Amino acid sequence: MRIGELAKATGTPIETIRYYEREGLLAAPPRTEGNFRIYDDTHAERLSFIRHCRTLDMALDEIRLLLRFKDAPTENCGDVNTLLDAHIGHVAARIHELRVLEKTLKSLRERCHEARDAAHCGILNELSQTSRQGAINRGGHVRGVHGGVRTRKT
């Protein structure tokens, strides 16, 4: 099958498939005479694996590691467990951070119930305080609240 069909079969944008190939996650497939990529079921399976991991918010580096275990089937898979445990830890840590953040935001919101003028807005005044209680830099590999995996425009 060609790239468009693979894209449909796995729910992956075409550009993303080519990106995975550039990144070495997906092997470069053979080409037609006209230079079109030709995939088979093993490619589709591998891509599904990658995408499945991505729905679990794993980093490409983590997925790369998992693929290595898949490719070396006699190897011990204890490291897979370790990787997964670490990933679960990251997710749990991020949840905790966001819970604290949610509380802070809600208490901030409490400071201004009515729509007064901005000069007396409790929220803006509170935000101007130099409190220095929270650090912006988080140690882990857990992303913030915005941005993230983008939706395509089309």
Added chain:
Amino acid sequence: MRIGELAKATGTPIETIRYYEREGLLAAPPRTEGNFRIYDDTHAERLSFIRHCRTLDMALDEIRLLLRFKDAPTENCGDVNTLLDAHIGHVAARIHELRVLEKTLKSLRERCHEARDAAHCGILNELSQTSRQGAINRGGHVRGVHGGVRTRKT
């Protein structure tokens, strides 16, 4: 004060201060004869405001909007409430997503307790399934689990 002092006073890396200036969040300050930036307390206060918002995981665009309200003090601040409510909604949505993710990961982890060889590893086998239940593209402006605000090397 010069940029280093401002950096220390607000806990902001110097490069970030210059970045905010480029982005128009912080007004370009006057310079010395030798072309060094000179800040006063109003700059420090504004930078604190920005950093405080960032600890609350607001996007720079959201902060830009808040700064506009701050600069137009006679304006009604109902829109501040609206913005904050939306932001709280984003955080709550992200928490929910991560909770679901955490469950999925934990049940995946259940599939392999011992360190067997990778060929029979329940985790790797499960990940190879083409299940298509979860979408990668999230609509909101809530980021994934990895990456995020980086810590500096020094």
Added chain:
DNA sequence: CTTGACTCTGTAGTGGCTACAGATTGTCTA
């Protein structure tokens, strides 16, 4: 033979910084 769908390569942009090169300026000590 033309139309239109599909694919190709390559490059630039996203957010919010971080890192660093190479030059200039300021401050302190001998």
Added chain:
DNA sequence: TAGACAATCTGTAGCCACTACAGAGTCAAG
């Protein structure tokens, strides 16, 4: 006054995981 060293300057490239698009080529149907 010189020299060392810190602080600052501008500009550019990199991070992640894509996304967007330009401009060219390929292919199948009518």
